[in-house]
Amino acid sequence: MRHILSGRQEFPSDGSSQDQLFFLLQYAICAPSVLNAQPWHFVVSDTTITINLPEGFAQPNLDPDWNYTAFTYGCVAENLKRAGRAYGLDFTISDVQASPLQVTLRLGEQRVPLAHEGDLVAITTRQSNRFPYTTEPLPEGLRSYITSLASDEHTISVVTDKDTRVRIGECVAQTTSELFKDPAVRAEVAEWKRTNSTKKKDGMPGFVMGIPKVVSYVFPWLLKKFNIGPKVAPKTLKVFADHTSDVVMINGVSSTMESWVQAGVMYQSIALEANKLGVVTSIHSAPVAVAVDELNTLFALSGVPQVLFRIGYPTQTAPHTARKSVDDVTTRI
Numbered sequence: 123m124r125h126i127l128s129g130r131q132e133f134p135s136d137g138s139s140q141d142q143l144f145f146l147l148q149y150a151i152c153a154p155s156v157l158n159a160q161p162w163h164f165v166v167s168d169t170t171i172t173i174n175l176p177e178g179f180a181q182p183n184l185d186p187d188w189n190y191t192a193f194t195y196g197c198v199a200e201n202l203k204r205a206g207r208a209y210g211l212d213f214t215i216s217d218v219q220a221s222p223l224q225v226t227l228r229l230g231e232q233r234v235p236l237a238h239e240g241d242l243v244a245i246t247t248r249q250s251n252r253f254p255y256t257t258e259p260l261p262e263g264l265r266s267y268i269t270s271l272a273s274d275e276h277t278i279s280v281v282t283d284k285d286t287r288v289r290i291g292e293c294v295a296q297t298t299s300e301l302f303k304d305p306a307v308r309a310e311v312a313e314w315k316r317t318n319s320t321k322k323k324d325g326m327p328g329f330v331m332g333i334p335k336v337v338s339y340v341f342p343w344l345l346k347k348f349n350i351g352p353k354v355a356p357k358t359l360k361v362f363a364d365h366t367s368d369v370v371m372i373n374g375v376s377s378t379m380e381s382w383v384q385a386g387v388m389y390q391s392i393a394l395e396a397n398k399l400g401v402v403t404s405i406h407s408a409p410v411a412v413a414v415d416e417l418n419t420l421f422a423l424s425g426v427p428q429v430l431f432r433i434g435y436p437t438q439t440a441p442h443t444a445r446k447s448v449d450d451v452t453t454r455i
């Protein structure tokens with residue numbers, strides 16, 4: 123199985139507590155983020171890891187309220203929790219600050235490591251998969267795991283029937299076209315698009331969307347210049363109608379930063395448990411902020427839509443997106 127980390131190191135069993143926390147960050151950075159922008163800077167002490175915004179980072183058109191960034195920090199936190207557990211370290215989220223956004227994980231009482239490496243493999247092999255899926259139903263255990271994550275703050279709906287999937291596909295296609303009418307949005311997205319032979323350690327190469335190498339060189343320019351939304355709409359419709367078994371929506375009762383962080387924890391838990399079963403996921407965020415009522419009707423939910431994703435068995439995969447090194451995104455104190 124392909125692995126996102128190159129040159130994985132050994133756990134520093136005899137190292138300091140800070141060395142051990144630093145080691146775990148290689149798992150933190152495998153988390154998903156909007157356009158693979160990796161909006162994280164870590165501050166590591168002997169007992170805490172704090173996730174902060176990198177200096178100057180902003181996606182003012184895509185994430186004006188930092189909601190998706192908070193969601194990403196939840197994904198990072200879940201990776202850290204699971205990786206820590208595999209090495210006998212127990213983390214909890216001890217603090218979430220809204221402005222500036224900051225999430226702190228604190229080391230609790232150490233416990234016996236789990237014998238198997240399942241979570242470590244899942245963290246490092248998980249990837250977003252935007253290709254068609256088979257229509258094979260999800261394993262029943264995975265569906266019930268997904269719905270078991272609902273809480274006082276979060277509701278979850280899993281849609282499987284074709285009519286509703288078709289309507290969700292229409293909603294995704296239409297909101298994507300609407301969003302891309304705005305040249306500022308297109309410019310912000312184009313900034314993170316990369317060619318297939320990029321050496322950059324962030325952003326999204328064309329291959330993750332099945333874009334051939336030659337086209338990947340002009341794609342960022344095309345995206346910036348034209349609204350490609352209507353062009354990609356038929357493909358989106360087909361994927362939802364014929365190449366997806368399940369679509370999941372997670373809603374928050376509120377829109378606090380804690381709620382968004384927790385939604386990220388839940389999404390990442392699902393993506394990792396799915397990965398262990400050979401199942402992949404793909405987030406579609408275009409409708410989330412702008413089609414609240416429509417989504418709530420389609421998924422029979424109320425409250426604040428936080429993440430919508432397809433989940434199923436892949437028909438093809440692409441190479442992993444790159445990550446900046448832990449050294450480049452960490453301060454030790």
Ligand SMILES: Cc1cc2nc3c(=O)[nH]c(=O)nc-3n(C[C@H](O)[C@H](O)[C@H](O)COP(=O)(O)O)c2cc1C
Pocket residue numbers: 152153154155156157158190191193194248249250251252325326404405406407408442443
């Ligand atoms: C909050 C959030 C929103 C996202 N929205 C989209 C989306 O609308 N469309 C898409 O193709 N990918 C979306 N992604 C997936 C990211 O592009 C992906 O995580 C990133 O490129 C890193 O790749 P990886 O998940 O394969 O590691 C989203 C991810 C997050 C965390």
